[in-house]
Amino acid sequence: MLSIKGQVIERLLQGAFICRTTDEDGWRFLTIPGNRDEVDSYLGQLNRQVATVGTGGEGEVFFCGYRQLGDTERKVIGQQFRDICQALTPLAEWLVLVQEAAAQDAPLTEGAPVRLNALQTVIEDTPAFREQLARISHYRLFGSTSPTVDTQLKLVFKRLCELGYLTRPNPEKQIYLATGKLDYLYEVIRFIDEAEGLSLEAQAEVASQGQLL
Amino acid sequence: MSGNLHQSGVRFLRQLGRHAEPIMKAYLGGSLADEELEPGVQELLVKDGILYRPEPGADLHLRRVVRALLEEALRNDRNRQIDANTASALAAFMTLADHYKEARHQGDYAAADVHLADLREHVYAFGETLRHSVRVLWGRINNEFGYVGTLNAKIRENELAQSQVSELLGGLELVSFEALAETAGDLRELRHLLVTNLQRTLSACTQELSIVQGRLLELLGRFREIRGRTRLLKGWLLHMAQRPDYQAGPHASGRAVPQLFNQAPPILAPAALDIHDSTLEAELLALLAQVRAQTQQDRPAHLLGDAPDLTLHAPETFEVRPSPIRAAVDAYFCQVIDRAQAISALDYHRQEALPWDPESWLYQVIGGYDGLPEAQKRHFELDMIGDPHPLYSGNFIIRDLRLWLA
Numbered sequence: 001m002l003s004i005k006g007q008v009i010e011r012l013l014q015g016a017f018i019c020r021t022t023d024e025d026g027w028r029f030l031t032i033p034g035n036r037d038e039v040d041s042y043l044g045q046l047n048r049q050v051a052t053v054g055t056g057g058e059g060e061v062f063f064c065g066y067r068q069l070g071d072t073e074r075k076v077i078g079q080q081f082r083d084i085c086q087a088l089t090p091l092a093e094w095l096v097l098v099q100e101a102a103a104q105d106a107p108l109t110e111g112a113p114v115r116l117n118a119l120q121t122v123i124e125d126t127p128a129f130r131e132q133l134a135r136i137s138h139y140r141l142f143g144s145t146s147p148t149v150d151t152q153l154k155l156v157f158k159r160l161c162e163l164g165y166l167t168r169p170n171p172e173k174q175i176y177l178a179t180g181k182l183d184y185l186y187e188v189i190r191f192i193d194e195a196e197g198l199s200l201e202a203q204a205e206v207a208s209q210g211q212l213l
Numbered sequence: 214m215s216g217n218l219h220q221s222g223v224r225f226l227r228q229l230g231r232h233a234e235p236i237m238k239a240y241l242g243g244s245l246a247d248e249e250l251e252p253g254v255q256e257l258l259v260k261d262g263i264l265y266r267p268e269p270g271a272d273l274h275l276r277r278v279v280r281a282l283l284e285e286a287l288r289n290d291r292n293r294q295i296d297a298n299t300a301s302a303l304a305a306f307m308t309l310a311d312h313y314k315e316a317r318h319q320g321d322y323a324a325a326d327v328h329l330a331d332l333r334e335h336v337y338a339f340g341e342t343l344r345h346s347v348r349v350l351w352g353r354i355n356n357e358f359g360y361v362g363t364l365n366a367k368i369r370e371n372e373l374a375q376s377q378v379s380e381l382l383g384g385l386e387l388v389s390f391e392a393l394a395e396t397a398g399d400l401r402e403l404r405h406l407l408v409t410n411l412q413r414t415l416s417a418c419t420q421e422l423s424i425v426q427g428r429l430l431e432l433l434g435r436f437r438e439i440r441g442r443t444r445l446l447k448g449w450l451l452h453m454a455q456r457p458d459y460q461a462g463p464h465a466s467g468r469a470v471p472q473l474f475n476q477a478p479p480i481l482a483p484a485a486l487d488i489h490d491s492t493l494e495a496e497l498l499a500l501l502a503q504v505r506a507q508t509q510q511d512r513p514a515h516l517l518g519d520a521p522d523l524t525l526h527a528p529e530t531f532e533v534r535p536s537p538i539r540a541a542v543d544a545y546f547c548q549v550i551d552r553a554q555a556i557s558a559l560d561y562h563r564q565e566a567l568p569w570d571p572e573s574w575l576y577q578v579i580g581g582y583d584g585l586p587e588a589q590k591r592h593f594e595l596d597m598i599g600d601p602h603p604l605y606s607g608n609f610i611i612r613d614l615r616l617w618l619a
Contacts, residue, residue, distance in 0.1 A: 015479030048477050065475040073477075074466060081465035081474050089453050092446045099443070105364035106439040107446055184473075189445050191473055192461045200448025201441055207451055 004029050009042055012050065012064040019061040019180025021111045022167055030062050043067075054183045061110070061180030084188055090139040091165070091185055094156065097123075097132050108178040114166070116157060116174035124149050228261050229279075236263065236275065240283050244272035285345070295346045295377045299384030302339045309335060310396045310403055317400070329402055336406050340414035346381060347418060350374055350425045354432060364440050371433045378426050385419055538569055542581035546616070549593070555617030557598070578614050594619045 002010065008026040011018060020027045029035050030050065040050050044067060051065035066073045098114060099107045101122040108114065123129040130149055137144035137152035144155045157176060160166040165185070166176040193200045229236065232254060239245040245264065247255070255273070258264040264273040275283075309332040316325035353374055358367040390408060397403035453459060465474040488497065545561050558578045562571055569577075582595045596615040602608035 010481060013479065013481040015477070046480070051472055051475060053473060064477045065472065066477050069470060069475070074470070076478055077470055077474055077476070078463070078466045080476055080478070081461075081463075084474075085461045088449065092449050096446050096450060099446075105362075105443065107442050109439070109442070186442050186445060187473055189449050191471065192464070193445065193448070195464055196462060198448070198452055200452060201444040202448075203451050204444035204448035207447070 005035065005039060009039055012039070012043065012062070013046070013048075015064065017061050017063045017164055017179065017181040017184060019110055019183070021177050022164075022179050027060075027062070031060065047073075053187050054180065061183055063184075084185075085192075087141050087163075088185070088189060088192075090136055090141045092189070093132065093136050094160075095182075097129060097136065101126070101129055108182055110178055110180045110183050112178045114176045114178065116153065116176065120149065120153055123153065225261060228257065229263065232258060232263070236279070237283075239264065239273065239275045240280060244274050246272050295349060295381065296342050299339075299387050302335070302342075303387060305335055306332065306339075306393070306407060307396055310407065313403065314398070314400070329406075332403075333406055336410060340410070340418075343381070343385075343414060343418045346377075347421050347425065350378065350422075350429075354425065354428050357432065364436055364443075368433065368436050368440070371429055371436060375426070375429050375433070378422055378429065382419070382422055382426075385415055385422075388415060538573070538577050539581065541565070541567055541569075542577050545578065546581065546593070549616050549618065553618060555596075555615050558614040558616065575611060575614055578616070582616070592619055593617070 004025055008018065008023075008029055011023065011026060016022070018026050018030060030039065036050055043049055043064065047067050048064050049067045051063050052060050053063070054061050066077070069077070095107050098119065101119055102114075106112075123133055133149060133152055133156075134147075136142065137146070137156050142156050142159050144152050146152055146155065157166065161168060161176070164181045165179060167179050168176050189200070192198070235245060235250055235254075235258075238249070250258070250273070255264070259266070259273070262276055263279055265276055266272075267274055309328055313325050313328040313332060316322075316328055353370070358370040361367055361370055388411070390412060393407045393411065394404070397407045464471060486497065487493065544565075545556070545558070548561065549556050558575055559571060561567075562569075562574050567574060579595070582590070582593060585593070594617055596617075597609070597611050598613040598615060599609055599611040602610060
């Protein structure tokens with residue numbers, strides 16, 4: 001049997017994001033600086049290290065990053081960056097859909113539950129949401145060809161679980177939890193926003209005020 | 214006089230109890246329409262100061278004090294009222310302390326006691342109000358302003374709470390213990406009330422208020438972050454809708470890659486099993502059993518009609534050739550029965566000058582004995598004659614056998 005340190009190292013090397021929702025024990029283990037250093041020195045032999053994202057404390061998310069970047073590593077990272085940029089729009093649309101369908105002010109964050117059945121009822125009853133879902137599910141990220149809401153939604157959720165944005169704690173229930181990888185997504189958008197000076201927040205605010213007027 | 218007060222207080226409380234239904238209706242609904250109350254009752258409640266009419270023609274409302282009493286008793290979160298008026302409380306302390314000092318000076322101890330009791334009531338009430346304010350603030354923080362729906366409302370509520378905390382802290386700064394100590398002079402009761410007691414209350418409340426302030430700031434930060442995230446998502450979609458061909462810059466290919474994008478790909482593949490590892494044997498066998506079970510399930514079931522025809526024909530004849538050594542063993546057994554005494558296997562071997570190797574002979578005898586049906590075996594006893602191995606424990610070397618009748 002693996003010790004908790006072994007489990008954490010294994011999950012990191014599998015490319016997993018360790019947050020409080022997906023792996024509470026591992027997350028707790030890594031929040032202790034001494035443990036993190038041990039894992040770090042182990043990963044160092046593979047030219048890797050523990051990287052974090054998110055505000056410190058409760059919302060921290062751990063993943064595995066390179067320690068030193070050579071040409072090969074740069075190529076890999078560049079590809080990953082292009083992948084995540086392509087995934088941004090479908091994921092953002094999905095997040096907005098879930099938020100609006102549930103009539104909440106806050107978008108999904110780590111640990112927030114999503115009830116698939118409730119969501120499905122709302123979407124089926126609202127033509128605008130149905131269209132939105134159809135558009136989202138036809139993105140290449142999800143790759144659905146189905147015309148029904150039921151299969152589209154199930155496929156989207158299945159893909160999101162595969163990609164690590166959602167987890168399903170009880171396989172018999174249609175209740176999903178958002179993971180810390182979503183927080184990573186927000187950080188990516190924020191980074192692009194800041195680096196390119198897009199001032200997305202201001203745009204959204206102007207747009208929402210325009211709607212009010 | 215106090216008997217009179219007592220009576221009218223009890224009457225007032227009974228009044229509240231008797232009209233609990235309309236009062237709660239007014240509390241929950243905010244106001245009470247005229248036609249919901251009988252004119253007599255209405256007049257009575259207005260006269261007792263439980264209900265009042267804010268302006269002519271308006272519905273009846275609950276008086277502030279009654280509402281506050283209910284809010285406190287029901288621990289209702291909607292209670293946002295915080296009394297931050299320290300200055301007037303302090304002025305009241307000073308005045309009462311002066312009354313007390315004057316009465317003592319004139320030797321009117323009865324009046325002095327009344328003033329002191331009054332002052333004590335005021336000081337305790339001041340501490341209680343402060344603690345209540347802190348409690349109300351904590352209540353609001355703990356349910357994260359759950360009584361308002363939208364995030365923007367929560368942010369506004371938070372800002373209100375913060376301004377209340379600042380006001381409270383500002384009020385507490387007005388308390389000057391030097392002035393209070395001077396007022397108290399060397400009167401023990403006054404000093405105890407105005408300095409010791411008040412100081413204890415104040416330091417506890419100030420400390421707690423600063424924690425409250427910290428938590429409020431933290432919450433505000435979180436609310437803003439959540440609002441920021443919503444706007445970020447919407448802004449991104451808006452941006453992409455306006456410029457569908459937008460490509461984010463090559464942030465990950467520069468010299469300095471931001472830590473955010475420095476993510477190593479998964480490298481761990483599942484390990485292969487080692488069939489030479491004997492410690493894994495149990496698990497491997499269990500796995501093997503599953504594999505077998507699956508193949509059996511996979512095999513398609515044959516229909517009865519597909520089965521080949523069953524024909525009966527005479528089996529080919531075959532001959533069981535008797536083995537000479539077995540015949541010899543049988544003869545040995547027969548001799549034991551005939552003589553009805555124990556015979557050593559090797560003695561019999563020598564006596565009959567059997568052609569086989571003595572060791573094979575011994576094996577064959579053991580085999581013959583073990584091969585007997587249980588019913589016959591019971592009539593024989595087979596003794597192993599031999600000795601344990603000199604070096605290795607648990608090994609027994611058989612030198613000879615002796616068969617006899619049981």
